[in-house]
Amino acid sequence: MMWSEKHRPQSISEMIGNEEARNSLVEWFTKWKKGTKPILLVGPPGIGKTTIANLAGKQFGYDSISLNASDVRSKSRISDVLTPVLGNISVLGSPMIFVDEVDGIHGRADFGGAEALIKILKEPTVPIVLAANSDTSTKMKSIKKVVKTIYFRPLPPRLLRLHLENILKKEGAKLSPGSLIKIIDESRGDIRSMINSTQAIVTGFNPPSERTFETLDVEAGVNAFFKANSIDEARSVLYSMGIDPREKINAFYSSVITSNLSKEDSARMLDVLSEADMLYGKIFKTQEWRLLRYLDNILLGLYKKDTPIRYSRYNLSWPLLNRLRWDGKSIKDMATVLAKKLHVSRSSFATFYLPYILFMIKNKKLELDETFDDIIEKEIERLK
Numbered sequence: 001m002m003w004s005e006k007h008r009p010q011s012i013s014e015m016i017g018n019e020e021a022r023n024s025l026v027e028w029f030t031k032w033k034k035g036t037k038p039i040l041l042v043g044p045p046g047i048g049k050t051t052i053a054n055l056a057g058k059q060f061g062y063d064s065i066s067l068n069a070s071d072v073r074s075k076s077r078i079s080d081v082l083t084p085v086l087g088n089i090s091v092l093g094s095p096m097i098f099v100d101e102v103d104g105i106h107g108r109a110d111f112g113g114a115e116a117l118i119k120i121l122k123e124p125t126v127p128i129v130l131a132a133n134s135d136t137s138t139k140m141k142s143i144k145k146v147v148k149t150i151y152f153r154p155l156p157p158r159l160l161r162l163h164l165e166n167i168l169k170k171e172g173a174k175l176s177p178g179s180l181i182k183i184i185d186e187s188r189g190d191i192r193s194m195i196n197s198t199q200a201i202v203t204g205f206n207p208p209s210e211r212t213f214e215t216l217d218v219e220a221g222v223n224a225f226f227k228a229n230s231i232d233e234a235r236s237v238l239y240s241m242g243i244d245p246r247e248k249i250n251a252f253y254s255s256v257i258t259s260n261l262s263k264e265d266s267a268r269m270l271d272v273l274s275e276a277d278m279l280y281g282k283i284f285k286t287q288e289w290r291l292l293r294y295l296d297n298i299l300l301g302l303y304k305k306d307t308p309i310r311y312s313r314y315n316l317s318w319p320l321l322n323r324l325r326w327d328g329k330s331i332k333d334m335a336t337v338l339a340k341k342l343h344v345s346r347s348s349f350a351t352f353y354l355p356y357i358l359f360m361i362k363n364k365k366l367e368l369d370e371t372f373d374d375i376i377e378k379e380i381e382r383l384k
Contacts (some may be wrong), residue, residue, distance in 0.1 A: 002244050003199040004192045007167050012055050015048055016163050017155040022052060024150050029060045030273040038121050038128035041143065042135045043152025045217045046190030046242060053098050062096035062127060078116040096127045101219060103132035114139045121146045154189030163282050165199060173202045193242030203289045218243050219252045222311040225303065234303040238296040246294055249276050249312065251301060258312040272301040
């Protein structure tokens with residue numbers, strides 16, 4: 001497991017720095033009621049904006065529905081994702097909307113997304129938390145008029161060092177004072193990047209010290225990778241993406257499958273991503289994190305100059321996600337009951353037995369308890 005995930009705070013009180021900002025967010029949640037202005041968290045990448053938003057939502061009993069800039073770039077996308085949430089509060093429980101990297105909606109890729117989002121922000125029916133690395137763009141100025149802004153500042157080096165030394169102590173690892181200072185200085189206050197860089201060095205992978213790029217977030221990293229003028233530049237971009245390996249693989253995958261590529265390029269890139277995914281799966285299973293040094297070398301195989309790929313986050317629509325959630329639970333419950341009757345595992349039942357049972361029910365050769373009528377009817381409909 002990545003140290004940045006392993007040592008991620010489990011409560012707001014475990015977070016470091018920005019006490020005033022954290023207290024302001026807690027106070028906002030405490031006083032929230034229908035119509036309360038949404039909150040905007042502004043601060044540099046890796047400082048804990050996403051973490052505190054999720055922890056606060058959990059602490060106050062909300063189910064967080066997370067989106068990012070790519071989900072809110074068009075008016076239709078806003079409608080597909082958020083309208084079901086805002087219109088079915090009683091069905092969905094206590095939802096909270098969290099929009100990350102909201103400052104990324106400006107530019108040519110924005111097709112009315114900002115305006116549609118602002119309309120929702122003006123009349124919030126659920127808690128809405130936004131996060132941005134910067135609030136200086138024209139679109140952000142419009143958003144800021146309808147939200148309350150909380151600023152998160154870069155953490156001082158002294159506090160970062162104490163935090164890093166505490167993590168190293170828990171991991172039973174050591175670094176020289178010079179290495180600590182260098183990591184902290186290069187992280188520029190990005191806690192996630194600092195921890196990931198430390199783990200990389202401790203586990204034997206020390207990327208080149210002369211980097212062309214500062215630490216990049218996922219969207220900037222993917223875009224810079226495919227815009228690179230050379231393979232060496234692309235390599236520098238990969239090293240500068242201070243994100244979880246799984247998130248990195250997923251980001252490239254979603255960007256590739258949503259881009260207009262030739263069959264040959266698509267096949268080649270999916271092969272590369274498959275290899276990267278298998279390596280990460282092996283690392284996760286065996287906990288041989290020293291193998292992580294090879295991941296970027298594999299992903300480098302995605303590079304091809306002038307490839308028309310831009311970052312895109314592939315998401316299923318919320319109605320479909322909701323259906324998968326509840327139908328999946330019903331299938332799981334049914335598989336649990338019938339697998340026990342047939343003396344097989346639930347996985348074996350779902351894979352080998354369920355299709356035949358559905359076929360027999362469809363042809364009126366078998367009847368089951370009415371408990372699962374709805375889900376069975378849906379599955380049979382798919383067979384038609």
